[in-house]
Amino acid sequence: TPAGSGRGTILVLNGPNLNLLGTREPEKYGTATLADVEQLAKDTGAAHGLDVECFQSNHEGALVDAIHAARDKAIGIVLNAGAYTHTSIALRDAISAVQLPAVEVHITNVHAREEFRHHSYLAGVSKAVIAGAGIMGYRFAVEYLAGLHTHQG
Numbered sequence: 001t002p003a004g005s006g007r008g009t010i011l012v013l014n015g016p017n018l019n020l021l022g023t024r025e026p027e028k029y030g031t032a033t034l035a036d037v038e039q040l041a042k043d044t045g046a047a048h049g050l051d052v053e054c055f056q057s058n059h060e061g062a063l064v065d066a067i068h069a070a071r072d073k074a075i076g077i078v079l080n081a082g083a084y085t086h087t088s089i090a091l092r093d094a095i096s097a098v099q100l101p102a103v104e105v106h107i108t109n110v111h112a113r114e115e116f117r118h119h120s121y122l123a124g125v126s127k128a129v130i131a132g133a134g135i136m137g138y139r140f141a142v143e144y145l146a147g148l149h150t151h152q153g
């Protein structure tokens, strides 16, 4: 976003294996690709006058770096950390550190899956958690953050 353009930016982060969206396990994760998900987020942001920046990485530290970088340029973060949701104190600490509203998103209903997916290190530092709504969760998350941004005092 050009400096001073006044538009807010939302960062949409996707974690490990989500680059495989649409190519494997469609019964679980649907047929939409990561590019489709990112376009959906961008279109939703645009409908609310917001820019959306998307990033996917399979590397935990790269996701930490992306969260740090959001501090100076984003008004909120949408994060599907994939399996790092269930393991990463580092990602939790990064979300806490940048003090931006974050929404945790999961395509599947993690609470209806294996036990090890029932705990999230990120939920406790997120404004909202959306799980099981498929890729609509990304749209809902952007809409939620847009509402926070426009209804700020």
Ligand SMILES: O=C(O)[C@]1(O)C[C@H](CCCOc2ccccc2)[C@@H](O)[C@H](O)C1
Residues within 6 Å of the ligand: 016, 017, 018, 020, 021, 022, 023, 024, 025, 029, 080, 081, 082, 083, 084, 085, 105, 106, 107, 108, 109, 110, 117
């Ligand atoms: O439901 C979600 O969005 C998850 O974050 C997806 C993660 C897995 C991402 C793998 O994505 C794939 C997509 C297509 C094909 C294979 C994997 C899983 O480890 C979490 O527990 C829940």
